[in-house]
Amino acid sequence: MSLADAAGTDVLSMRKLAQELGVVPMALYKHVANKDELLDGMVDLVVAEIGPPGAGEWKSAMRARILGARRALRRHPWAARVIESRTAPPPALLGYLDSMAGMFRAGGFSVALTHHAMHAMGSRLLGFSQELFDDTGAAPDPAFVRQLARAYPHIAEIAGAAAGHDAASTVGACDDQVEFEFALDLLLDGLERLRAAEA
């Protein structure tokens, strides 16, 4: 995990890991069956870093726990990608999801609505979500940005990428955390409304 934290999952190969450990690659196979099992184990450890659910009303308890999960995932930037790559969820992940489902049920959700809710939340339960673009990379060359803004005016407007350009944009640089919480609250509020309607 230290190696992955430092160098990224793409650099984590059995060979590199063995080298880091001062050992020959095949030695690792005395401890894990294969690379997938290694990755599963890493996921389990990350999930273990997420604390237990807190008490209180379902929505705020779940919100807090999800933000906790997000912090854990943030400490290990490779974790989200690795989790996505798993074919079957590692045991600790299943345990976590189970307890999240339990929080819905305890909050008064029917079985069916809990099912829908779990799907609707998807990876957001673990504090991440797949964005189709990362505006994080910062703008390179102004001329290129201008051409890009011409080709994709709405995106430019949104991104505030045409900095000072034509768009009197009210959005500054993009804050991941704010966007995550926005979407999270949108979902939680919607679910709460459905729960109330159900009762």
Add this chain to the structure above:
Amino acid sequence: MSLADAAGTDVLSMRKLAQELGVVPMALYKHVANKDELLDGMVDLVVAEIGPPGAGEWKSAMRARILGARRALRRHPWAARVIESRTAPPPALLGYLDSMAGMFRAGGFSVALTHHAMHAMGSRLLGFSQELFDDTGAAPDPAFVRQLARAYPHIAEIAGAAAGHDAASTVGACDDQVEFEFALDLLLDGLERLRAAEA
């Protein structure tokens, strides 16, 4: 794309593709700079299969287009994974996202709210979302399922996996399309509420 459709992206290697084309691997590099460029091109073609936006009120127009995108993605099961793997969005994808942002703006969303909305929708704009589990695999051995149900009672309850077991579960097998539309409508309704509040 035919090769990927038939065999899955994991099987699509430059060497296999070349073989399929009756050509030596290196011949491909006269047409694409590298494998990433090939994948970018494939994504562009998939995105091109999504039609133009329809007319009408923003919510139903966007709903229809997203479900169209989902159909396109469904025709090419590898597409979602390949899109996730891109570091920079291919041009056609940017164009699509731009037009989606345009639909929000035309529907009366402020720039800022459009920005939030785009993030909140995330990959759902393209008709897919990352699920942490696929209940598609069908239940294998009843004894195993029972043990699993004991370890993860809420998941079992939700999945209806404990078929006929203790949970008088009202959920049957899990319908991806239904779950997708549930979450989609949850988001669209929430956004519409915010738009109305903004006005």
Add this chain to the structure above:
DNA sequence: TGCCAAGGTGTACGCCGTACACCTTGGCGG
């Protein structure tokens, strides 16, 4: 007629995961 660009070829390198056979070592029962 000769050239030249487009595109196919062959060889090679360095990476990957991992199968298989082997060796070292330390602790424990006899």
Add this chain to the structure above:
DNA sequence: CCGCCAAGGTGTACGGCGTACACCTTGGCA
């Protein structure tokens, strides 16, 4: 004290991958 045996490290090798680089073929046009 001896011998064994399990845990764990080693070495070699295979088949896959993406792709750099030098080379060859061919068809159309000046």
